Amino acid sequence: MSDTRSPNIPGFRPATRKPQTRFPAGATDCHAHVFGPQDRFPYLPQAAYIAPDALTTDYVAMLKNNGCDRGVLVQPSVYGTDNSCMVDALRSGLHQLRGIAVVAADVSDRELEDLHSAGVRGVRINLASETEGLTLADGVRLAPRLKALGWHLQFYLDMPKMPEAEEKLSQLKINIVIDHFARCPAADGVTAAPFQSLLRLVSRDNCWAKIMGPYFVSQNAPLYPEVTPLARAMVAAAPDRIVWGTDWPHPGARALMPEDDVLADLLAQWVPDEQQRHKVLVDNPARLYGF
Numbered sequence: 001m002s003d004t005r006s007p008n009i010p011g012f013r014p015a016t017r018k019p020q021t022r023f024p025a026g027a028t029d030c031h032a033h034v035f036g037p038q039d040r041f042p043y044l045p046q047a048a049y050i051a052p053d054a055l056t057t058d059y060v061a062m063l064k065n066n067g068c069d070r071g072v073l074v075q076p077s078v079y080g081t082d083n084s085c086m087v088d089a090l091r092s093g094l095h096q097l098r099g100i101a102v103v104a105a106d107v108s109d110r111e112l113e114d115l116h117s118a119g120v121r122g123v124r125i126n127l128a129s130e131t132e133g134l135t136l137a138d139g140v141r142l143a144p145r146l147k148a149l150g151w152h153l154q155f156y157l158d159m160p161k162m163p164e165a166e167e168k169l170s171q172l173k174i175n176i177v178i179d180h181f182a183r184c185p186a187a188d189g190v191t192a193a194p195f196q197s198l199l200r201l202v203s204r205d206n207c208w209a210k211i212m213g214p215y216f217v218s219q220n221a222p223l224y225p226e227v228t229p230l231a232r233a234m235v236a237a238a239p240d241r242i243v244w245g246t247d248w249p250h251p252g253a254r255a256l257m258p259e260d261d262v263l264a265d266l267l268a269q270w271v272p273d274e275q276q277r278h279k280v281l282v283d284n285p286a287r288l289y290g291f
Contacts, residue, residue: 004038010257011052012249015065019264023067024278028285030072031212031245034089041085047078054249056089062248066264070291075102077126090119098289100124100154105138116149121289127157143174158183159194166197179210186218186226190233202238209234212245215256222262231270243285
């Protein structure tokens with residue numbers, strides 16, 4: 001099709017082997033995206049990147065290879081508030097899936113109900129991307145309506161650039177989820193002020209976090225050893241509110257494009273205790289997403 005745009009970031013690496021870490025029944029990948037086909041689901045004109053197609057069938061193949069029975073799709077910024085690509089995946093029936101949407105500040109009740117029936121259980125507010133979207137103030141206004149649906153607010157933020165985030169997020173009267181280690185550089189260690197701020201947040205009863213996307217906070221691929229202390233500190237701070245995700249197909253990884261079996265095996269480093277790993281992979285996601 002003439003208006004199809006050429007990808008400008010790398011695609012995922014298809015699996016060549018299974019992880020060595022055995023995932024328990026009910027294991028959940030709590031953060032992934034689907035893209036395309038582009039002729040059905042066009043990107044925003046001002047999209048910050050153009051991803052190669054990464055279809056629902058591709059995603060399900062990765063989940064099955066990793067041993068994940070469930071997955072959570074997150075609306076990527078490049079589709080704006082048009083959640084149709086993600087909803088198409090949720091309604092495909094190919095796997096047990098939930099979704100996190102991006103909505104307009106004036107989203108209608110009808111639209112929220114339609115998204116809920118498709119399997120959406122939260123709204124993502126992106127405070128760290130080049131693509132404009134909902135603001136923190138929008139989240140405050142939306143929170144009562146989302147809470148009534150049993151949803152949560154998910155935040156992608158850059159804690160080192162937003163020292164005020166701890167105070168502002170701690171005032172929200174709804175479950176919140178923080179992804180990508182809040183962009184706290186792993187090399188700065190667990191004692192760094194932004195990471196300590198993140199730890200204080202996740203210690204609150206309504207705050208959850210995803211341990212995922214090590215390439216957002218470290219360049220030390222493929223095992224990212226300096227990320228391990230951060231992940232372990234977060235699990236220690238909130239053992240019942242930490243979940244894990246692949247971030248497949250890794251649109252933020254660029255030159256550090258990982259192999260998904262390696263990321264799965266990293267989880268055994270981050271959460272070495274098998275009972276705690278069961279919480280992170282099965283019990284915690286079941287509560288958060290209503291599986």
